[in-house]
Amino acid sequence: MASLFFPKDSNQAKVYSKAVADGKLKRLRRGIYTDASWEQVPQVVQQQWHAIAQYLQPNGIASHVTAVELRPVNQVVYITAKVKVRKKIRIADALSIEIIPGNVELLTEQFVPHLKRSAPARYLMENLSIAQQKAALPKALGKSWVEEELCRIQERYGEGELNVIRDQARTAAEALSMQREFNILNKLIGAILTTQPTANLATAKALASARKEPYDKHRLERFIALKDYLLTCQFSPSSYEFMTSSWRHLAFYESYFSNYIEGTEFEIDEAEHIVFEKAIIGSRHEDSHDVLAVYDVVHDYSEMSVIPGSADELMDLLINRHQLIMHQRKDKRPGVLKAQTNKAGDTTFVQPALLEGTLSQGFHLYQAIPEGLPRAIFMQFLVTECHPFDDGNGRLARIMMNAELVAVEQHKLIVPTVHRESYLNGLRQATRSGKFRTMAKVFADLQAYTAAIPWHDYAEARATLEAHQAHKQPDQGVPAFNRQLAQFKHRLPAG
Structure with a gap:
């Protein structure tokens, strides 16, 4: 790997100068040498910017935007140092170091072995300073960024940390010549903590935090993109069109497949005994009740016709339906919102402190989406991404999705075992990459498929599903099942 070299004395400088003459090193500026090729120089210089900054200003600190980014942006870094006037140093047309006069002792912290940066109380004030907006990189990120950074700190460390930051900033503001910046910071922290007017706040995230409804900004961006x-x-x-028999038979398979996807696996014959005979299979008391509880909810036409009219009603519906489907699993705290952040594979869901605000923000987007399948898809993704409870979130999300369809007299959909991987892959693409086509197509295909099953006759419905291998594992039944889906030919835009 290419390196940078800085002479420690005149003898070493002579050695490096000779190496330059021999073509073994390149001189980037006085005192800075490299063994990189010219093509590598920009990458090496930008990767090792902190070593260059420390060499040029041994007592300097990374400040302003650089204290936050900890890297060059647009080839620029900001360093505060004990200098009398501001100056700019260019390194090989690959890095610009803006050196700003200022105090280098107060409110600093180490971030690499030989260079410090501004600590949070200081970089928050620095980023409230008046920036030169015409510069390649303004030195300050601005008030809106500071608001959101304060919210992030509060979410991670609690309100007490904001008070600590405010006290530290107040103590150092005069010595740092940042009284103006402290006054702004003080008002922002007070507004977020509701001890000062929220009129001081400009960003949705800070306003939500002040209303005690902080939300997951990244998730909200995903929800906006899905909308x-x-x-x-x-x-x-x-x-x-409602028929007692077809509704009952569809509800059975809705519960059977929804539970199977979550790992509550029974043979179809066993599930029939559970639902239609109220039997317990073997020693699997809780598993049996899971199948029956979901069936009881999705079979209740009145319950499945209810959709939320407000963010509060959404929360009430989630809590009530979770209680209904998980009432036999007391260890899963039925109807009680999660206290710990939950994960599935590499996906971390919304933090408990941000849950209610995120659901509330998501609900407002939901209202802007057409009724029927579009709203159903959005609701399913909203609940899945928030994961409001310790367990049962997948089943709950599919119930909420189908309720959206029932409320406007559209056909519910089932997610057969054989299509599990396609279903999960659609969710993963939406979560990780913001790509929604696969998820939307899965649900559109499955609604059309579900509507094509002869639900009025149970024996015929079961025979059809088994002929399509809907009950098989994905590696066993995908070819046969996908041949059935191919007839629907849904054409959806990329994205």
């Missing part, structure tokens, strides 16, 4: 994507889709409504 925008769904508004570009054209789905053909799949109407449903």
Whole structure:
């Protein structure tokens, strides 16, 4: 790997100068040498910017935007140092070091062995300073960024940390010549903690935090992107006409497959005994009740016709339905919102402190989406991403999704075992990459598929599902099942 070299004395400088003459090193500026090729120089210089800064200003600190980013942005870094006037140093047309006069002792912390940066109380004030907006990189990120950074600190460390930061900033503001910046910071912290007017706040995140409804900004961005994507889709409504027998048979398979996807696995014959005969299979008391509890909810037409009219009603519905489907699993705290952040594989869901605010923000987006399948898809993703409870979130999300369809007399959908990987892959793409087409197509295909099953006759419905290998594992039944889905030919936009 290419390196940078800095002479420690005149003898070493002579050695490096000779190496330059011999073509073994390159001189980037006085006192800075490298063995990199010219093509490598920009990368080496930007990767080792902190070593260059420490060499040029041994007592300097990374400050302002650089204290936050800890890297060059647009080839620029900011260093505060004991100098009389501000100056700029260019390194091989690959790095610009802006050196700013200032105090280098107060409110600093180590971030690499030989260079310090501004500590949070200081970099928050620095980023409230008046920036030169025409510069390649303004030295200050601005008030909106500071608001959101304060919210992030509060979410991670609690309100007490904001008070600590405010006290540290107050103590050092005069010595740092940042009284103006401290006054702004003080008002922002007071507004977020609701001890000062919230009129001082400008960002949605800070306002939500002040209302005690902090939310997950990253998730909200995903929800906005999904809303925008769904508004570009054209789905053909799949109407449903209620019949007692078909509703009952569909509800059975809705519960059976929804539980199977979550690992509550029974043979179809066993599930029939559980639901239709109220039997307990073997010693699997809780598993049996899981299948029956979900069936009881999705079989209740009145319950499945209810959709939220407000963010509060959404929360009430989630809590009530979770109590219903998990009432036999007391260790999973039925109807009690999660206290710990939950994960699935590499995905970490919304933090407990941000849950209610995120659901509330998501609900407002939901209202802007057309009824039927678009809203159903959005609701399923909203609940899945928030993961409000310790367990049962997948089953709950699919119940909430199907309720959106029932409320407008459209056909519910099932997610057969054989299509589990496609279903999960769609969710993963949406979560990790913000790509929604696969998820939307999975649900559109499954609604059309579900509507094509002869639910009025249980024996015929079961025979059809088994012929399509809907109950098989994905590695066993995908070819046969996908041949059935291929007939629906849903055309959805990329994204």
